[in-house]
Amino acid sequence: MSQDVQEVQDTQGMNYLVSLPRRVVVIYLPLLIFLIVLLFPFYWMVVTSLKSDAELISVSGNPFWLIDPTLMHFKKLLFDTDYPAWMWNTVVVSVVATLFSLASSVLAAYAIERLRFSGSRQVGLGIFLAYLVPPSILFIPLAYIVFKLGLYDTRWALILTYPTFLIPFCTWLLMGYFRSIPFELEECALIDGATRLQILTKIVLPLAVPGLISAGIFAFTLSWNEFIYALTFISSSENKTVPVGVVTELVEGDVYHWGALMAGALLGSVPVAVMYSFFVEHYVAGMTGAVKE
Amino acid sequence: MRRAAPLLKPQDTDAVRRLLENRNFLGFIFMLPGSVLLLLFLTYPLGLGTWLGFTDTKVGRAGQFVGLDNYQFLLGDAVARLSLFNTLFYTIVASSVKFALGLWLAILLNQNIPFKSAIRAVVLLPFIVPTALSAIAFWWIYDAQFSVVSWALMKMGLIHSYIDFLGDPWMARMSTIIANIWRGVPFVAICLLAGLQTIPPSLYEAASIDGAKPSQQFWYVTLPLLTPIIAVVMTFSVLFTFTDFQLIYVLTRGGPLNATHLMATLSFQRAIPGGALGEGAALATAMIPFLLAAILFSYFGLQRRAWQQGGSDK
Numbered sequence: 001m002s003q004d005v006q007e008v009q010d011t012q013g014m015n016y017l018v019s020l021p022r023r024v025v026v027i028y029l030p031l032l033i034f035l036i037v038l039l040f041p042f043y044w045m046v047v048t049s050l051k052s053d054a055e056l057i058s059v060s061g062n063p064f065w066l067i068d069p070t071l072m073h074f075k076k077l078l079f080d081t082d083y084p085a086w087m088w089n090t091v092v093v094s095v096v097a098t099l100f101s102l103a104s105s106v107l108a109a110y111a112i113e114r115l116r117f118s119g120s121r122q123v124g125l126g127i128f129l130a131y132l133v134p135p136s137i138l139f140i141p142l143a144y145i146v147f148k149l150g151l152y153d154t155r156w157a158l159i160l161t162y163p164t165f166l167i168p169f170c171t172w173l174l175m176g177y178f179r180s181i182p183f184e185l186e187e188c189a190l191i192d193g194a195t196r197l198q199i200l201t202k203i204v205l206p207l208a209v210p211g212l213i214s215a216g217i218f219a220f221t222l223s224w225n226e227f228i229y230a231l232t233f234i235s236s237s238e239n240k241t242v243p244v245g246v247v248t249e250l251v252e253g254d255v256y257h258w259g260a261l262m263a264g265a266l267l268g269s270v271p272v273a274v275m276y277s278f279f280v281e282h283y284v285a286g287m288t289g290a291v292k293e
Numbered sequence: 294m295r296r297a298a299p300l301l302k303p304q305d306t307d308a309v310r311r312l313l314e315n316r317n318f319l320g321f322i323f324m325l326p327g328s329v330l331l332l333l334f335l336t337y338p339l340g341l342g343t344w345l346g347f348t349d350t351k352v353g354r355a356g357q358f359v360g361l362d363n364y365q366f367l368l369g370d371a372v373a374r375l376s377l378f379n380t381l382f383y384t385i386v387a388s389s390v391k392f393a394l395g396l397w398l399a400i401l402l403n404q405n406i407p408f409k410s411a412i413r414a415v416v417l418l419p420f421i422v423p424t425a426l427s428a429i430a431f432w433w434i435y436d437a438q439f440s441v442v443s444w445a446l447m448k449m450g451l452i453h454s455y456i457d458f459l460g461d462p463w464m465a466r467m468s469t470i471i472a473n474i475w476r477g478v479p480f481v482a483i484c485l486l487a488g489l490q491t492i493p494p495s496l497y498e499a500a501s502i503d504g505a506k507p508s509q510q511f512w513y514v515t516l517p518l519l520t521p522i523i524a525v526v527m528t529f530s531v532l533f534t535f536t537d538f539q540l541i542y543v544l545t546r547g548g549p550l551n552a553t554h555l556m557a558t559l560s561f562q563r564a565i566p567g568g569a570l571g572e573g574a575a576l577a578t579a580m581i582p583f584l585l586a587a588i589l590f591s592y593f594g595l596q597r598r599a600w601q602q603g604g605s606d607k
Contacts, residue, residue, distance in 0.1 A: 027401055027404050027406065028406070030397070030401055031398075031401045031402075031406070031412070034394075034398055034401070034416070035412070035415065035416070037475070038415075038416060038418070038419055038475065038478070038479065039415065039418070041419070041427055041430040041431060041434065041475070042418065042422075042430070044430055044433070044434060044441065045430045048433060056439070057439065063439075063441050063444055064441070103326070104326035104327035104330065105327060107323040107324070107326065107327065108323060108324050108326075108327040108328070110323060111319070111320040111323035111324050112320075112324075115316045115319055115320040115323065116316060116320075117316050117317045117319070117320025117321065117324075118317055120320065123324065123328075129588070130331055130335055130336075132532060132584070132588050133335060133339065134532060134533075134536035134584070135536075135538075136536035136537075136538050136557035136560075136577065136580070137339075137342060137536065137557075137577040137578065137580055137581065137584075138335070138338050138339065138342065139561070139577075140342055140345065140560065140564045140565075140570055140573050140574045140577055141337075141338035141339070141341035141342035141345060141574065142334065142338045143564075143565065143570075144338075144341065144345070144350075144570065145333075145334070145337070145338060145341070160330070160334060161334055163327075163330050163331075163334070164330070164331065164334045164335045167327050167330065167331060168331070171327065195313060195314075196313065196314070196319055221421055224423060225421075225422075225423040225424060225425075227423070227424065227425045227538065227539040227542075228538050228539065228557075228561070231542075232561070232565055242423070242426075243423045243424075243425035243426055243539075244425070246425070246426060246429065247425050247429065247542075247543050258433055258436075258439075261429050261433070262429070262430065262433065264426075264429075265426035265427070265429045265430060266426075268423055268426050269422035269423060269426050269427070272421055272422060272423070273418065273421065273422060276414075276417075276418075276421045277414065280410075280413075280414045280417075283417075283421070284413075284417070284483060284487075287480070287483065287484065288483065288484050288487035
């Protein structure tokens, strides 16, 4: 799947037949409009988070522009709210849930794809179906279970429930990667007397590193962005994750602190955006791979 | 699937070693961590949710089996019926627009343009940032008093008073749909782009030598070859849209007058703040038939794929 992307980079054979003015109207102009619309909310987030309260509600002047930038909203966010705690919770939950899911997905994907135990095809199909179960229909019974297990309002509630959507996704993606590794390599290792575990750790995993990164990045952003479980299973402010904390704690009654809200939204988006920017190709391969397989 | 049998030395035949080479035993061990978690937190809740839908469970009180009472109640409940209508309207409108715009954007991104990979990377940003957080940006953009969109339209002289984006039922529906489209278009576009890139350019060359106009190339070359991936991408898109929760929760919480309540947000409201777990579970369970329809659609989409790639149907 990754070679598809490279393969067709330089194959736009007949583009020279289209004249420049036509290209501007048909391609560049629509593309520019798309980009402006898709990026405007981010620009707006940045501008709003840097405006002072007085500037935010002033009706004179151009709202698109910054007159007197201030960091007061960020200062308020970091020192007067639980924001650092939310950030820490989100990091802990996302990292632990991702690592656990990745480890169990590697084992599961290898078992389904290469050990070929009896019934592995059915299990593979089951994994795909599990991938299609949306959190919106699971959160009520899960809340019931989390409560019964005494995990309500703890990080464990999230660490244990996030893998329900991470494991099916990662397993499905890794199955595709493992399928692309030649059987012969494993056969040679088997003949040389390697055990299955040795084959997995010394031959298959090093070859599947791009797949592991794809699955890991995607799983991390999925857990970072998760909302409904965190909203349902966590009640006290200091245990919340960033998306839930910003939405539920920064709004006091009818007073909307738009500057602080935007600063919170911005800071909460930056870690995933940075992570994404480092691994764009892996992320895209993960996303399209899961859809294309 | 036959494989070379592992060579065991004669002295090495103790039971443990042999067990570790048995693919069924090893498969079982390897599947254990993932499947225990999925059985406990996915399969069991799925069954439990269906069961709760048949009981009158409240928060803090075990329920009695009440048969189809919840469903009967929901059928007679105007708000629940409205939420079904809203969900279908939201899904159909948002998904069709996402498909059209996504396909258009994918075709644009597939052209020879400067800064191609940078533009592609930037396009996906709305999809990767937390939806709850970008929804807050939309909340501010849709603010009744300080909306920047209203301001711009006023300055252009197109409107004479600020638009109440989230206050009027139909306005609120359209506003939430637009926010959903904004978030979903990049996903559709990047997935379809991956599909577009697998179409060999020689097909377009052949078609144009045969005299096909660009529109004919699109209808007779691009679309048929893209159908399988369109089927899968749109199934996912429909699934995400149908079960959407965060966007509505942040923007309107179902208001005004329940005009934007989706089944997911209504089941949350009834079950968690409202405490009627049974009723909420019934609402959530009522979404399953629609999701199954989408999944079956995907299944047949995938089936078709093997044939279209020149492989044989299994």
